[in-house]
Amino acid sequence: MSLCFSADKLKEVQQIIARYPEGRQKSALLPVLHLAQQEFGGWLSTEAMDYIASLLGLQAIEVYEVATFYSMYNLKPVGKQVLEVCQTGPCMLNGSEAIVAYIYERLGIRPGETTADGLFTLKTVECLGACGYAPMLQLGKNYREHLTREKIDELIAAASDRPVVATT
Amino acid sequence: MGRKLLLEKAHVPGIATYEVYRREGGYRSVEKALQSMSPDQVTEEVKKSGLRGRGGAGFPTGMKWGFLAKPEGVPRYLVVNADESEPGTFKDRYLMEFIPHLLIEGMITASYALGSNRSYVYIRGEYAWVAEILEKAIDEARANGWLGKNILGRGFDCDIYVHRGAGAYICGEETALLESLEGKRGNPRIKPPFPAVKGLWGCPTVVNNVETVAAVVPIINEGGEEYAKIGMGKSTGTKLISACGNINKPGVYEIDMTISVEEFIYSDEYCGGIPAGKKLKACIPGGSSVPILPANLLLKTAKGETRMMNYESLADGGFATGSMMGSGGFIVLDDSQCVVRHTYSLARFYRHESCGQCSPCREGTGWMEKILWNIETGKGKISDIDLLWDIQRKIEGNTICPLGDAAAWPVAAAIRHFRDEFEWHVLHPQEAQQRNYGLMHYADPIHVPNPVMA
Amino acid sequence: MSSETNNTVPGVKVTIDNITIEVPAGTTILNAARQIGGDVTPPAMCYYSKLEGSGGKCRTCLVEVAAGSTADPRPMPKLVASCRTGVMEGMVVKNITSDKVKEARAGVVEFLLLNHPLDCPVCDQAGECHLQDLGYEHGKEGTRYEFDRRTFEKEDIGPYIQLHMTRCILCYRCTYVADQLTDQRVHGVLDRGDHAEISTHISKAIDNNFSGNMIDVCPVGALTDKTFRFKNRVWFTKPVYAHRDCPDCCGKVTLWQRGDEVLRVTARKDQWGEVCSHEGKPGWICNTCRFDKKSAHDWVIEGPADVSRHSVISQGHYQQLQTPKETLPEVMGGRAPKLMMDIHEVSEVNRIELSQLPGAATGKDFNSPTDQGK
Numbered sequence: 001m002s003l004c005f006s007a008d009k010l011k012e013v014q015q016i017i018a019r020y021p022e023g024r025q026k027s028a029l030l031p032v033l034h035l036a037q038q039e040f041g042g043w044l045s046t047e048a049m050d051y052i053a054s055l056l057g058l059q060a061i062e063v064y065e066v067a068t069f070y071s072m073y074n075l076k077p078v079g080k081q082v083l084e085v086c087q088t089g090p091c092m093l094n095g096s097e098a099i100v101a102y103i104y105e106r107l108g109i110r111p112g113e114t115t116a117d118g119l120f121t122l123k124t125v126e127c128l129g130a131c132g133y134a135p136m137l138q139l140g141k142n143y144r145e146h147l148t149r150e151k152i153d154e155l156i157a158a159a160s161d162r163p164v165v166a167t168t
Numbered sequence: 169m170g171r172k173l174l175l176e177k178a179h180v181p182g183i184a185t186y187e188v189y190r191r192e193g194g195y196r197s198v199e200k201a202l203q204s205m206s207p208d209q210v211t212e213e214v215k216k217s218g219l220r221g222r223g224g225a226g227f228p229t230g231m232k233w234g235f236l237a238k239p240e241g242v243p244r245y246l247v248v249n250a251d252e253s254e255p256g257t258f259k260d261r262y263l264m265e266f267i268p269h270l271l272i273e274g275m276i277t278a279s280y281a282l283g284s285n286r287s288y289v290y291i292r293g294e295y296a297w298v299a300e301i302l303e304k305a306i307d308e309a310r311a312n313g314w315l316g317k318n319i320l321g322r323g324f325d326c327d328i329y330v331h332r333g334a335g336a337y338i339c340g341e342e343t344a345l346l347e348s349l350e351g352k353r354g355n356p357r358i359k360p361p362f363p364a365v366k367g368l369w370g371c372p373t374v375v376n377n378v379e380t381v382a383a384v385v386p387i388i389n390e391g392g393e394e395y396a397k398i399g400m401g402k403s404t405g406t407k408l409i410s411a412c413g414n415i416n417k418p419g420v421y422e423i424d425m426t427i428s429v430e431e432f433i434y435s436d437e438y439c440g441g442i443p444a445g446k447k448l449k450a451c452i453p454g455g456s457s458v459p460i461l462p463a464n465l466l467l468k469t470a471k472g473e474t475r476m477m478n479y480e481s482l483a484d485g486g487f488a489t490g491s492m493m494g495s496g497g498f499i500v501l502d503d504s505q506c507v508v509r510h511t512y513s514l515a516r517f518y519r520h521e522s523c524g525q526c527s528p529c530r531e532g533t534g535w536m537e538k539i540l541w542n543i544e545t546g547k548g549k550i551s552d553i554d555l556l557w558d559i560q561r562k563i564e565g566n567t568i569c570p571l572g573d574a575a576a577w578p579v580a581a582a583i584r585h586f587r588d589e590f591e592w593h594v595l596h597p598q599e600a601q602q603r604n605y606g607l608m609h610y611a612d613p614i615h616v617p618n619p620v621m622a
Numbered sequence: 623m624s625s626e627t628n629n630t631v632p633g634v635k636v637t638i639d640n641i642t643i644e645v646p647a648g649t650t651i652l653n654a655a656r657q658i659g660g661d662v663t664p665p666a667m668c669y670y671s672k673l674e675g676s677g678g679k680c681r682t683c684l685v686e687v688a689a690g691s692t693a694d695p696r697p698m699p700k701l702v703a704s705c706r707t708g709v710m711e712g713m714v715v716k717n718i719t720s721d722k723v724k725e726a727r728a729g730v731v732e733f734l735l736l737n738h739p740l741d742c743p744v745c746d747q748a749g750e751c752h753l754q755d756l757g758y759e760h761g762k763e764g765t766r767y768e769f770d771r772r773t774f775e776k777e778d779i780g781p782y783i784q785l786h787m788t789r790c791i792l793c794y795r796c797t798y799v800a801d802q803l804t805d806q807r808v809h810g811v812l813d814r815g816d817h818a819e820i821s822t823h824i825s826k827a828i829d830n831n832f833s834g835n836m837i838d839v840c841p842v843g844a845l846t847d848k849t850f851r852f853k854n855r856v857w858f859t860k861p862v863y864a865h866r867d868c869p870d871c872c873g874k875v876t877l878w879q880r881g882d883e884v885l886r887v888t889a890r891k892d893q894w895g896e897v898c899s900h901e902g903k904p905g906w907i908c909n910t911c912r913f914d915k916k917s918a919h920d921w922v923i924e925g926p927a928d929v930s931r932h933s934v935i936s937q938g939h940y941q942q943l944q945t946p947k948e949t950l951p952e953v954m955g956g957r958a959p960k961l962m963m964d965i966h967e968v969s970e971v972n973r974i975e976l977s978q979l980p981g982a983a984t985g986k987d988f989n990s991p992t993d994q995g996k
Contacts, residue, residue, distance in 0.1 A: 019329040021243070021286065024369055029351035030334050034293070046824055061810040062352075064823040068812040069353040069523075070334035072293045088255045089456055090412045090499050092513045126337070126517045127255040127456075128294050131497065132410055132418035141296040336814070353814070358678040358706045524792060524811075524818035525679045531733040534816040538769050555766055562729030565700040566681055 003051045009039060013055065025056055029066055032056065033073060042082070043074035071125065079114040079121035081159045084138040087124045090131035099135045099147050100124060106156055119160050170424035171398055173386040173406045174379070178266040184301065186308035189269040195314055197388035201277045202322045205388075210281035214384060216392030218404035223249055223340070223377030224455060224495040225570075226479055235364040236282055237372040245373040246284040248275060248381050249345055250291040250298075253337040255456035255517060256497025259408035260378035262420040264291075264298050268305035272328060274381040276314055277388055279326045282374055286327055289378075290345050293334040302330050337521035341569045342375035344523065355523050356569035377495075379408050399425040403478035407496055413451075414502035416440035425478035429453070430467045432477050433500065446502035447607050450586070453482050454494020456514050457574035459581030460507070461491050462610035472616035487581070503607035507589050511582040512540040518575035526567040532559050533575045540579075543590060546597030553590050557583055586610070636709040638662050638685075639719045651704035651715055652683055656894060661718050663894075665727075665756050667734070667841050668793035669705035670896055672904040676798050677705035680791065681730045682756060686723050689714035701726055724760075731761035737772040737816075738842075739788045746784075747843030749856040749934045752895060753791065774819055779809065780827030782848050782913050783837060787819050790844035796820065796836040803906055804830040820844065831870060834912040838889045838897055849913050850878075850886040853982050857934045859885055864921035871908040872900050876927045877918070883981045884916045893930065 005013065013032055020027040032052055033044065040048045044067050053060045067073045074082075083103060087096045100111065103122055107115050111124040130136045133145030144155060182188040189195075201210050215230030236244060248271065252260040264271055271289070279287045291299050306328050309315050317325045331349055333339050339348045343357035346368050367373020383405060387395045396404045403425040412418045415433065417440035423432065432438045433448065442448055448463045467475055470489035475481050479493045501510065519533040539556055542548045560576035567573070583590060588608070593600045633644040638655050639662045645654045653671065655663045664685055669677030677683075683705045687698035692712025701723060704715070717723055735757060742748040774787035792811065797820075800807035809822045822828065828836070837845050859878040866873045878886040889897040889907045897905045915921065929936045979987060 019331070021369070024350070026351035027331070027349060030293075030348065031332055034332060034334065059807055060824075061807055061822065064812055065353055065810040066351065068823070069814045070293070070336050071520075072335035087513065088517045089452075089510055089513050090256050092510065093413045093499070093501060093505055125335075126520050127253060129252050129258045129261055129292065131256050131258055131412035131499070132420070133258075134412065134418075138294060353811070358703070519816060522815040524813075524815045525794075527680050527730055527733045527791065530792070530816050530818070531736045535736060535767065535769075562726065562733070566684060566726050566730070568678060568703075 003040060003045075003047050005035075005039060005055075009035060017056075026058060026062070028056060029058070029063065030070070033063075033067060037073060042078050042080075043076060077114075080119050081139060082121045082123060083155075084123045084125045084128075085111075086126070086128045086130065086134070086136055086138075088127040091127075091134040091136060094134035096135040099137070099152065102149050102152055106152065120156075170422070170427065171406065172422045173395075173398075174263060174270065174382050174408065175267070175420070175422045178263075183267050184265075184269070184305070186269065186305070186312060189267070190312070194269050195273050195276075195309075197273055197385045198276045198280075198314060199320065201280055201388050202320045202324060207281045207283060210277060210384075210388065213387055213392035214281070217383075217387040217395040218392075218402060219380065219383055219387060219395070220402070220404075220479065221377055222379035222383070222407065222496070224254065224457070226493060229376065229380055232364070232376070233278075233282060233374060235362070236374055237365045238283065239372070243285065243371050244283050245368045245371055246275065246279045246282050246287040246381075247342075247345065247349065247368060247373055247375045248287070248289045248378055249340060249342065249375050250289050250295070250378045251333055251337075251340040251345060252295075252378070252495075253292055253340050253521075254495045254497055255514065256412055256452060256499040257410050257455045257495045258412075259410040259420050259496055261295055261298055262410070263378060263382055263408065264295075264302055268301050269309065270382045270385055271302070271378055272305050272309050272314075274384040275328055276309075276319070276326055278374075278376065278381050278384050279328075280324055284374075285325045286329070288349060288368075289328065289330045290339070290349055291330060291332055292339075293332045296332065299330050299332050306330070336523075337517075338523045338569070338571055341571065344569065345375060346373065353523070355525050356571075358568055400476070400478060401480050403480060403493075407477075407493070409477070409496045409498050411439050411498040411500070413498075413500035414442055414446065414505065415500045416443050423477055425476070427477050428467075429475045429477055429482075432498075439498075439500065442500070442502050446504060447611060448500065449503045449505060449607050449610055450501040450507060452491070452497070452499040452501075452578070453477075454492045455497035456499070456517065457570075457577055458492040458494040459487055459490070459577055460501075460511075460585065461581070462585045463607075464611055464614050465489050465585070466491075468614065470614065470616070472614070487577070488584075491581070504604055506544075506604045507582055507586040508540065508544050508593050511578060512537065512544050514578045515540050515575070518571065518578075522571060522575070526569075526572065528563045529567045529572040529575065532563040532572075535559055536575070536579055543593050544600075546593070546601055548590075548594045548597075550591060550594050553583060553587065553594070634709050634711045634713075636711075636713045636715065638715040639717050645709060647709075649709050651685060651687075651702070651707050651709055651713075652677075654709050655704065655715075655717065659893075664704050664717050665752075665760060666705055666894070667752055667756065667791060668795065670795050670798070670839055671894075672896060672899075673795055673798040673802060673839065676793075676795055678703045680734065680793055682727060682734070682760070684723060684726050684730070686716040686720040687713060688716050688720075727760045728762055731757055732765060732767075734791050735761065735765060736767050737788075738791075739771060741789070744852075745786075745789065745843040746846045746851060746856075747789075747840075750895075751843060752841035772816065777821055777825050778827075779822055779825070780829055782834060782909065783828055784846045784848045784851055785820065786844050786846070787821070789842045790820055791842055792818055792820070793841055795839040795841070796845055799836045799839055800828075800830075800833070803832040803835055806830065831908045831910065832906060834909045835889065835897070835906045837912075838891070838906075841895070847886055847888075847912070849916070853885050854880060859935075861927035861929060861935065863890060863924040863927050865924065866911065866915065866921050868908060868911050871911060872903070872905045873907070873911060874898075874900055874905050875907055875911055875921070877921060877923070879918070881981050882918055884918055884921075885982060887912045887915060890927070 016028045016031045017025045036048050049063045050060050053063045109122045114121040135147045136145040177192050211233045219229045220226040336354045338344045339354040341356045344354040348354040363373040406422050406424050410420050421438050434441045450462050451466045452460045469484045482493045484490045515537040519537045522529045522533045524530045539552050560579045563572045564576035589605045634647045635644050636654050641658050664683035666683045667680035684701040685704045689695040691710035779785050808826050812821045837847050859880050861876045861878050864877045875887050876890050877884050892898045
């Protein structure tokens, strides 16, 4: 199999498995899938899921069932930066729709789309638990809160070293 | 003003580190419990405190602990529910982010009471950096002898692990959470058996919310009876409220459940009123699942009494004229907001988060979302409003887990209290695309009938 | 918790729709009701007594518990899934005597049919479909759903089983079959909520000697027998019991025949639509019996299968067909409808009497005279 964790990451997998009692290593599936997504390009290919199945001694279908259930696992390739804009109630009250529209204006992508240069993917997501700091989005491991057009500009500029022009 | 038991020290510089936390009196409850109390005595104090689950259902925590089965030779588990995903709720994140050791301390004491040698924090996957904060705190606690083997030389072993979810609201339901912790899809289990008998890996398990477990610390430090003196009625102690929506000061507030809703919204100590001179139209006081109330019913009960920020008062009037404390996610809508659009957004949320096991929830949530979208975009019919009412009624109570109810209630309450706004959308489809319905009569004083003398 | 103490007691008395019955402690309400039978038995779409862990999901078997037990006679606040709720001494259950139950059940039927394609005319399950029965017995005459129905990408899961995801009601029974009868499960429920689906994710052939039982447990036409696909309507076929000495399974089957031809082989089903038990063991059959033994010579015929006289399977055969009343002239106010085109003027294809054919219709039967000349 061409896909494989590095020795370091394999050690991390063992540490994750050790959090659970003997024989309960299926419990490690969610954290190990997070690790796989992070290591293998931001998404989980069938090959990656099969690898995790063999690593944890599971049937492949058990991994597919779990990976497709949880919204954080990407089952298709995504851009380098995934902008996940919360659109649920409280964020909506504070203008999340305008943020999505502004990202479209800047990058020419609608929810679910990736820029042609593969740099950005826009996703709308449901409540991320930052309702008091709305509108907000998740970028990688971090939250960007109290969003404004200026903050979106900064964020785009920081992620791409060249000015981004709308690509409609 | 009100006493703070959880967040009092949350803003002491460096409180997230072990040294500062310990210096400020941290881990006293573990010392007290392990050195001078039996596990049953700890449970007894929690019972005396009147503490109710802070996750949403408000079930008495001591009673829940008392249900835990204790068969010989079978491990027992404490699992902390940090899957905080209810729209409007972000209090647990705040607590874990600012004062992580409080949760760890509460977990050690609770684990001691329950006999759990291996306890887990199930945290929502998106809170990745919070998981790291907790893991650092756990490492510090372990390094200082509060976790591991033979804690304080009292023969009690305990370790704590953080388990990250991966994006599923349903995993906040305790049995779905356990499934997810076992590495499966987050499909809620059919109860009985309850987790107290058959939980994680088939073993007796207690699942408690973050805030609930943190509250064990002041309860043990001060004693259950002292804790019960704070608050009123069956709403004892303090409650974290996460306030959001159209208010001047969104954030997390610790209240002692003796203040009025009006004070909470308008006082500068809390939400600081509605921004830009707008008026209060409606509020969802306990997280998106609980019924929305128009301003008039929010501030006063149907009996004309002042509505207070506690379990009993928020629920006064039942679902006809009241709401619920829920998880404490306080969402305020000003008069420029559209209740139909907001309800649509919540319906979309529940459709997205339904696990798909039970047919009423799987099919009904999507149906409601589609109808609400039609009404919102001017394509609705008057009969659609009655249809929505009928759909929610057929979901409510007919599913394995409470997500069905949680999806039904917001729709029901929106129609119950804001039916004319729905009808206006249907009857004036073009106008409804250009402007919002506004405040209308929703803040008008409610006529309270004089009590009939017997 | 008190059910544990009940284990020592030989029987528990429970009253369902005013009929009292004594059943062993630990019996579910549904199974107690099945012992009474008739209308008292709630319908079940996902529960399957021979599959451990099944049930609780479809919500068609909801009943009202008017009294929990003699010890605690309080009613239960919500309707409960009778397939997963155990009886208690003195429990009082209302099924068809409860308006609440009837209404909730009609609601569940509407939900289950909401996204169902209603393609019964081309569905092989028609005539033995539990969803058809459920809709007929407990549903309303129409739907109030005005949106496009959900569709899925088609997936090929091998030479024997046809998967029609649009018809699936997500009962999970087939996944339990794979878990409990086969050594490896390659399919499962993927995705979640209203777009959850039965799939292998990678279009893998489900290849296992007992996989065919997934077809028998499927309550709808989501999983059908590819070797029988479009061959015939079940109500034209004659089901007979037969057996053979099979090294892998019980070998006791139902043959679905037309003339001498064996069109389909299934396990034998009981009155609840579940596979019959033989000597206390569920009569699952192997794929060899099901798919490969399609000659009457492979089998020892025992006699006609037990089919409920209410089933369409025992009705059919067009023997007592009544000619329907011609209403078109009435509707047209006496005028004759103007035909756009008479198909028989341009094609010979439909000039055959399907019901007169000795066996199943095949492509040859439809050859036009011009084809025959070639």
